[in-house]
Amino acid sequence: xxxxxxxxxxxxxxxxxxxxxxxxxxxxxxxxxxxxxxxxxxxxxxxxxxxxxxxxxxxxxxxxxxxxxxxxxxxxxxxxxxxxxxxxxxxxxxxxxxxxxxxxxxxxxxxxxxxxxxxxxxxxxxxxxxxxxxxxxx
Amino acid sequence: xxxxxxxxxxxxxxxxxxxxxxxxxxxxxxxxxxxxxxxxxxxxxxxxxxxxxxxxxxxxxxx
Numbered sequence: 383x384x385x386x387x388x389x390x391x392x393x394x395x396x397x398x399x400x401x402x403x404x405x406x407x408x409x410x411x412x413x414x415x416x417x418x419x420x421x422x423x424x425x426x427x428x429x430x431x432x433x434x435x436x437x438x439x440x441x442x443x444x445x446x447x448x449x450x451x452x453x454x455x456x457x458x459x460x461x462x463x464x465x466x467x468x469x470x471x472x473x474x475x476x477x478x479x480x481x482x483x484x485x486x487x488x489x490x491x492x493x494x495x496x497x498x499x500x501x502x503x504x505x506x507x508x509x510x511x512x513x514x515x516x517x518x519x520x
Numbered sequence: 521x522x523x524x525x526x527x528x529x530x531x532x533x534x535x536x537x538x539x540x541x542x543x544x545x546x547x548x549x550x551x552x553x554x555x556x557x558x559x560x561x562x563x564x565x566x567x568x569x570x571x572x573x574x575x576x577x578x579x580x581x582x583x
């Protein structure tokens with residue numbers, strides 16, 4: 383297996399850090415707000431951190447696009463991201479209207495970025511089919 | 521766009537990885553260009569042409 387280039391190494395490091403903070407902050411917020419009854423500004427601050435960690439995924443993928451010096455691999459990441467965005471937003475729009483008319487159960491909004499991440503997998507598959515490689519954003 | 525990259529590489533007995541290393545790109549890039557799945561940017565096309573000591577038009581052909 384080829385060794386990772388610097389942009390991929392930074393991507394993996396940033397993603398690992400973001401996910402570690404996400405898990406820790408989620409447990410902390412759950413414990414302090416649900417079990418210990420923390421409220422007010424402190425509760426808002428605690429609840430914001432997991433969401434911002436998920437948001438950081440977009441920044442991390444954006445940095446990978448900016449820092450990737452191989453133009454072909456960069457194009458593959460852009461394709462992957464556009465496919466993921468299309469799938470996640472389509473899911474959100476369609477589900478939102480189905481939910482509006484009480485035809486489906488409620489889905490919490492934080493699941494749509496998660497579907498965006500699954501969409502990256504679909505984008506990788508599309509790259510494999512059309513360009514012969516999955517790319518390096520996984 | 522068609523190109524003669526595979527033939528030029530084979531004449532020099534370079535692997536795709538050898539060519540990728542010389543061009544400072546990934547092996548996937550070389551494979552995608554050779555198979556016509558990706559057309560390189562003008563700067564990369566110039567680097568390829570310079571490496572083989574040829575003009576861009578001698579390597580990349582109109583469809």
